[in-house]
Amino acid sequence: MFALAEKFLPGAGLGGYALSPEGRFVFQRGKGARLWDVEGREYIDYVCGAGALIAGHAHPAVTAAVREQAALGGHMFGVLNETAIRLAERLVCDIPCAEKVLYATTGSEATAYAMRLARASTGREKIIKFEGAYHGNHDYALVSTFPRSVGNYPYGRADTGGQPLGVRESIVVAPYNDLATTTRLAEEQREDLAGIIVEPVQRIVRGEEDFLAGLRALCDRLGCLLLFDEVVTGFRLAYGGAHAALGITPDLASFGKVVGGSGPLAAVVGRAEVIDLADPGRKGETDAVYVNGTLHGNPMAARMTLAVLDILQPRGVLEDLDKLTADFCVEAQKIFDRHSVSARALCVGSMWQFLFTDKVPRSYADILASDMGSARRLDEALLREGHYVLPGVRRFFSIAHGQAEAEETLTALDGICHKLF
Numbered sequence: 051m052f053a054l055a056e057k058f059l060p061g062a063g064l065g066g067y068a069l070s071p072e073g074r075f076v077f078q079r080g081k082g083a084r085l086w087d088v089e090g091r092e093y094i095d096y097v098c099g100a101g102a103l104i105a106g107h108a109h110p111a112v113t114a115a116v117r118e119q120a121a122l123g124g125h126m127f128g129v130l131n132e133t134a135i136r137l138a139e140r141l142v143c144d145i146p147c148a149e150k151v152l153y154a155t156t157g158s159e160a161t162a163y164a165m166r167l168a169r170a171s172t173g174r175e176k177i178i179k180f181e182g183a184y185h186g187n188h189d190y191a192l193v194s195t196f197p198r199s200v201g202n203y204p205y206g207r208a209d210t211g212g213q214p215l216g217v218r219e220s221i222v223v224a225p226y227n228d229l230a231t232t233t234r235l236a237e238e239q240r241e242d243l244a245g246i247i248v249e250p251v252q253r254i255v256r257g258e259e260d261f262l263a264g265l266r267a268l269c270d271r272l273g274c275l276l277l278f279d280e281v282v283t284g285f286r287l288a289y290g291g292a293h294a295a296l297g298i299t300p301d302l303a304s305f306g307k308v309v310g311g312s313g314p315l316a317a318v319v320g321r322a323e324v325i326d327l328a329d330p331g332r333k334g335e336t337d338a339v340y341v342n343g344t345l346h347g348n349p350m351a352a353r354m355t356l357a358v359l360d361i362l363q364p365r366g367v368l369e370d371l372d373k374l375t376a377d378f379c380v381e382a383q384k385i386f387d388r389h390s391v392s393a394r395a396l397c398v399g400s401m402w403q404f405l406f407t408d409k410v411p412r413s414y415a416d417i418l419a420s421d422m423g424s425a426r427r428l429d430e431a432l433l434r435e436g437h438y439v440l441p442g443v444r445r446f447f448s449i450a451h452g453q454a455e456a457e458e459t460l461t462a463l464d465g466i467c468h469k470l471f
């Protein structure tokens with residue numbers, strides 16, 4: 051399989067991650083919280099489709115949704131389909147900031163549309179993004195996402211070759227959880243500022259309530275839009291999105307992963323007057339926003355999403371998932387402390403990560419200052435023992451995980467700490 055992959059895929063990978071040649075494997079199938087590779091080796095899956103698979107692999111209700119819709123036709127392009135309307139109604143009902151819904155195919159597309167809508171509705175160009183924030187794979191997102199050094203605000207660093215300079219110049223980079231600096235940068239750019247895009251939880255760093263509420267007030271004062279990137283947090287941190295729990299209403303919010311049900315669907319939701327700029331009947335008007343895609347409103351993914359939302363909505367489901375994660379991190383911390391390993395088991399909701407640091411990180415700078423080499427060695431050891439984590443990347447629990455998985459991983463962690471540190 052590797053020989054084939056090397057021949058046809060760059061770096062024998064799928065674009066994002068490269069494992070060391072001796073540690074590579076190829077997945078064949080998944081069920082619940084587990085994955086199996088082509089050699090039959092079993093893994094506990096903590097990557098969970100980058101967070102998309104909150105219901106685990108091959109959940110019977112999701113599989114049934116796919117089967118039913120596939121039998122009815124997998125996609126209809128161009129005009130409406132019934133399932134896409136049903137899902138839009140559900141999203142508006144369940145997401146506090148959603149008055150209307152604009153479909154996209156991926157989270158990246160959803161953040162790109164949110165930025166475009168902000169520019170069109172304000173007639174201004176610049177967007178503030180936070181250092182270390184990931185908003186997807188498009189040029190406007192790939193500025194100072196994983197810079198090797200921090201600071202030099204408002205100037206961003208390109209995270210990709212091939213990025214036009216003008217794109218980078220339209221992005222103002224600010225430090226996360228630092229309202230004073232963000233306010234200063236926003237005021238300096240006030241004539242040109244279309245919006246601020248922010249993740250309510252940036253990687254494993256919780257957005258502080260004062261900071262997020264301060265951004266809301268700042269956007270109101272400067273007449274620009276607050277864009278929440280809820281691609282990861284949407285329906286994971288809280289049903290309806292992190293902003294449902296925070297009580298902060300962004301103008302627009304981008305959803306993906308859980309919204310999509312792990313299929314090809316994402317969405318921008320928010321204020322009707324802004325979303326209506328994408329009304330296809332307005333094409334040709336100066337501020338009309340072009341939004342279109344072959345798979346937009348894909349009924350298969352819409353059905354999968356409805357199935358996943360039904361699973362997540364009952365009271366207690368997300369709370370239990372958060373508790374499983376929090377308990378896991380408490381036990382992991384005890385293991386680190388017992389072995390005098392200077393690591394922290396961090397979690398926010400059902401997202402978690404081990405970082406070698408002496409303080410709870412508040413920003414990308416804090417993460418960069420942590421001992422990433424030790425974290426990598428630990429993560430690679432977990433991976434070798436069949437606990438699927440991507441080294442250095444935040445990970446997830448799904449509702450298919452239970453005590454058995456948590457305990458297996460904690461036992462492995464204990465052994466690894468004993469051997470490695």
Ligand SMILES: Cc1ncc(COP(=O)(O)O)c(C=O)c1O
Binds near residue numbers: 186
């Ligand atoms: C916060 C956030 N925004 C946007 C994206 C992009 O989503 P996608 O990979 O579906 O394009 C991601 C993907 O991981 C993400 O974590």
